Amino acid sequence: MQLVLISGLSGSGKSVALNVMEDCGHYVVDNLPSALLPQLVSHLRGAGYQRIAVAVDVRSGAGIVSLPKQVEALRGMVDDLRFLFLDARDDVLIARFSETRRRHPLGDAFSTLGEAIAREREELALIAELGQRIDTSDLAANTLRNWIKNFMNLEAGSQIAVLFQSFGFKHGIPLDADLVFDVRCLPNPHYDPLLRPLTGRDQPVIDFLEKVPEVGQMVDDIYAFVASWLPAYVNDNRSYLTIAIGCTGGQHRSVYVAEQLAARFQDNARVQVRHRSFK
Incomplete structure (x- = not known):
């Protein structure tokens, strides 16, 4: 079984990554609480699924801090675990939210968009080091899709x-x-x-x-x-x-x-x- 975990800053391109995974034949789950990852893997294995892609980010709540430990446990449950973290500069994220007019997951009436992004970056700091990190600041959507496809085509093995x-x-x-x-x-x-x-x-x-x-x-x-x-x-x-x-x-x-x-x-x-x- 192959499990691809996708995380990153809101507005960094996680939806693009999930769409690529789905196009490649993965069973895709968006916004899953990280605590449910072991149950999801067990259930989908029993149902015969061999390739899964899951987006896990700050929308999952406080439980996101336990993701590093869960990743170690998941490595013993699947044959191939890959972690993709998408990032972008603050000014780019602000511009993207302004263009789409979407609300930031951590936004509220008492903080600016910049403050919400800073808080999200702080909460995801440890998670960013779990796997492959891609800066999408200057990437067109098609370029990001190609990079993710290349990431998925890497052969599993012991080599770095x-x-x-x-x-x-x-x-x-x-x-x-x-x-x-x-x-x-x-x-x-x-x-x-x-x-x-x-x-x-x-x-x-x-x-x-x-x-x-x-x-x-x-x-x-x-x-x-x-x-x-x-x-x-x-x-x-x-x-x-x-x-x-x-x-x-x-x-x-x-x-x-x-x-x-x-x-x-x-x-x-x-x-x-x-x-x-x-x-």
């Missing part, structure tokens, strides 16, 4: 899943990053008019960067650091590690470095690559 994610500092640092490396000190292909419209996956940009010794040294140094500390994350029972590589616009240098690192770690971990600044 390492995600290399390129981004542009001018768009902000991703909230889901565990490690952040800044490669803005490297020569920028943006200043070459012929390379400007290309990305770090295009051969002319690759050729440009491979001719610069400092670029190779940067890749080597980041690889050595991550390779050295990856066992510590494995020993800490981490299932996922997100490594963000940032340049100014997130189009050339960070993309190239993320692709290079992903290729080097293919034999050491389950590797994914994402690029935030283009599809």
Whole structure:
């Protein structure tokens, strides 16, 4: 049996995630009190269901604080348990609530929307570390759907899943990053008019960067650091590690470095690559 738990901030895209799970053939349950998770799993197993997706968040009430312990217990009940936590910046969440005109679950007549979001973020702080965290601040709905599908296609196993994610500092640092490396000190292909419209996956940009010794040294140094500390994350029972590589616009240098690192770690971990600044 596979159990996918989905949590996160209100307005971060949990409904999108649930729709993806349902489209993939999962039995979907929204807004289930976390205390009922063991009973739900037992009941659905008896009914013959093999894939379940459940949204658990602050709507479940005070019982949400016991979710970390319940997750450990659930790991002994199912063959494959995955936890997805969706997050977004406060300003993005406020804009989304303003657009939809929906009421925040923790909103009341005595607090602002910003205060309700801050309270929710505080209540979910421990839960955010339970599994894969995705920052949806700058993601279109279709991009989020694709990322979730990639998350679900990860093969179950003992290897840690390492995600290399390129981004542009001018768009902000991703909230889901565990490690952040800044490669803005490297020569920028943006200043070459012929390379400007290309990305770090295009051969002319690759050729440009491979001719610069400092670029190779940067890749080597980041690889050595991550390779050295990856066992510590494995020993800490981490299932996922997100490594963000940032340049100014997130189009050339960070993309190239993320692709290079992903290729080097293919034999050491389950590797994914994402690029935030283009599809």
